[in-house]
Amino acid sequence: MDTQGEIWEVFIQSKPGLAHKHVGNVHAMGKEMALQNARDLYTRRKEGTCIWVVKHQDIVSSVPDDDGSFFEPSNDKIYRAATYYEIPEGAKHI
Amino acid sequence: MIREVKTEEELLEIFNAKISDGIKIEPKDWMPEDYRKHLQRQMSQHAHSEIIGMQPEGNWILRAPTLRAKVILLAKVQDEAGHGLYLYSASETLGKSRDEYIHELQTGKAKYSSIFNYPTLSWADIGAVGWLVDGAAIVNQVSLQRTSYGPYSRAMVRICKEESFHQRQGYEIMARLAQGTPEQKEMAQDALNRFWWPSLMMFGPHDADSPRSGNAMKWKIKLESNDELRQSFIDKTVQQAEVIGLTIPDPDLKWNEERGHYDFGEINWDEFWNVVKGNGPCNKQRIDHHTKAHEEGAWVREAANAYAKKNN
Ligand SMILES: [Fe+2]
Ligand SMILES: [Fe+2]
Numbered sequence: 001m002d003t004q005g006e007i008w009e010v011f012i013q014s015k016p017g018l019a020h021k022h023v024g025n026v027h028a029m030g031k032e033m034a035l036q037n038a039r040d041l042y043t044r045r046k047e048g049t050c051i052w053v054v055k056h057q058d059i060v061s062s063v064p065d066d067d068g069s070f071f072e073p074s075n076d077k078i079y080r081a082a083t084y085y086e087i088p089e090g091a092k093h094i
Numbered sequence: 095m096i097r098e099v100k101t102e103e104e105l106l107e108i109f110n111a112k113i114s115d116g117i118k119i120e121p122k123d124w125m126p127e128d129y130r131k132h133l134q135r136q137m138s139q140h141a142h143s144e145i146i147g148m149q150p151e152g153n154w155i156l157r158a159p160t161l162r163a164k165v166i167l168l169a170k171v172q173d174e175a176g177h178g179l180y181l182y183s184a185s186e187t188l189g190k191s192r193d194e195y196i197h198e199l200q201t202g203k204a205k206y207s208s209i210f211n212y213p214t215l216s217w218a219d220i221g222a223v224g225w226l227v228d229g230a231a232i233v234n235q236v237s238l239q240r241t242s243y244g245p246y247s248r249a250m251v252r253i254c255k256e257e258s259f260h261q262r263q264g265y266e267i268m269a270r271l272a273q274g275t276p277e278q279k280e281m282a283q284d285a286l287n288r289f290w291w292p293s294l295m296m297f298g299p300h301d302a303d304s305p306r307s308g309n310a311m312k313w314k315i316k317l318e319s320n321d322e323l324r325q326s327f328i329d330k331t332v333q334q335a336e337v338i339g340l341t342i343p344d345p346d347l348k349w350n351e352e353r354g355h356y357d358f359g360e361i362n363w364d365e366f367w368n369v370v371k372g373n374g375p376c377n378k379q380r381i382d383h384h385t386k387a388h389e390e391g392a393w394v395r396e397a398a399n400a401y402a403k404k405n406n
Contacts, residue, residue, distance in 0.1 A: 003395045004192050005402070024183045024249070027192065029395075029402035041176055045256075064122050 007056035008034035010041075012048040020052050028053075113314055118244035121187035129313050132306065133243055134188050135204070136315065138195045141181035142206035146199075146380050148174050150214040151223060159217060166263050167220065173260065177253050184245035200385045208366065209292050211374030218271050218278075218285035224264015226286075226293040226331070232257045233327045234297065242314040265334065272338040279339075286335070287343045294358075295366045297324040303363075328356050 005027045011020035023042050028034035034053040043051065062070050078084050087094060100108075105124040112119060119125055148171050155171065158164035182192050198204035209227050214220060235257065239250040271282035298304055298320040310316040318326075328347075335342050346359035368374070 003392065003399065005395070005399065007186070023252075024180055025186075026179070026183075029398035030405060033398065033402075041179055044173070044176065061122060064120060 005029040008053040009056050010038040011052040013050040014048055113242055119242055120244045130188055137185040137246055139205050141178050142199045144174050144178035146206045146210045149380055153214050154220050170260050173256050180249040180252055184249040187245045208369040209296050211369050211376045212292055213375055216281050218281040221264050221267030222285035222289040224260055225268050226289050228260040230293045230296045230327050233323050237318045240317050269338045272340055283340055286340050290343050294361055325355050332356055
């Protein structure tokens with residue numbers, strides 16, 4: 001029997017302007033407790049300006065190993081990279 | 095989308111290639127069952143050590159000699175609780191719940207570091223624990239930052255950031271006592287005498303007597319061996335003792351020019367195995383206390399669960 005509450009994944013923005021980054025998780029009963037536990041556990045030393053908590057079971061993840069084909073579409077579209085294009089000699093700031 | 099099914103051999107090949115290329119293994123990746131088992135054991139043992147380790151230090155929070163000393167110790171012990179939680183989080187990614195891990199601890203199926211089965215008898219012991227026990231833990235954990243399992247590695251990076259304060263506060267306590275009255279210096283020396291050898295034992299048996307090390311090194315869970323890590327701790331610590339005028343209780347300790355390391359005396363392995371087997375001074379007390387606190391908190395968890403259910 002599990003009495004430790006649900007698992008919540010924790011994302012922290014370390015300063016304004018940066019993206020929230022996954023740091024780990026906490027156990028909590030309810031979202032307020034999740035947020036407070038995340039604050040106590042992951043920001044004891046001014047590590048963040050904003051915290052998100054998300055129920056672990058609500059996250060949908062791709063499966064890394066048995067599904068290389070999942071990211072396949074990006075491999076054959078080399079024209080999406082800037083280096084694909086020929087730029088005339090002498091052109092600047094491009 | 096077509097999903098191709100890989101055979102076990104193919105999966106193992108991919109896994110081995112990642113290990114040899116230094117690519118981290120992540121929770122959803124395929125991994126050999128033995129790799130998973132080894133990590134579950136090692137990481138939960140590490141988590142339990144952080145949690146049980148709060149007891150010998152917590153013993154002195156109410157008796158800290160000054161308010162400054164008290165707030166420092168309180169913050170340090172709180173960090174250790176945090177380390178335990180980082181590590182339980184990481185361990186849970188291996189498909190075992192926190193409840194199961196805690197049950198294994200309380201029933202003696204899982205171990206924790208033997209060092210925490212020694213009592214903290216004087217205030218100087220709090221100095222010795224921070225300086226030596228956290229010092230030894232740092233050597234081990236710095237090395238583990240490069241471990242092959244992603245969540246473990248990330249937990250180690252986070253923990254290492256917090257550890258240097260732990261070691262410094264302990265060393266400061268020792269340095270102050272060593273500069274104090276003869277009685278205070280004596281107290282510091284006594285703490286060093288009692289904690290030195292158990293700290294060396296924290297690195298585990300000699301490589302030759304450590305049957306599981308082979309796999310752990312092969313899978314890059316461990317990157318340096320027990321003996322290498324122990325040597326590196328000794329080499330760092332001898333000078334720190336000299337600076338504060340304390341003597342390391344080992345008559346065989348001597349700089350070896352040729353090796354570029356300190357030689358040191360043989361560890362009392364009978365004592366080590368005896369404590370591992372549960373016969374140390376505080377083994378029973380530590381687990382009894384953990385179980386009692388856990389059981390006494392049951393109603394809080396129940397109430398919080400009921401409240402969360404009601405508000406959903
Ligand atoms: Fe710690
Ligand atoms: Fe520590």
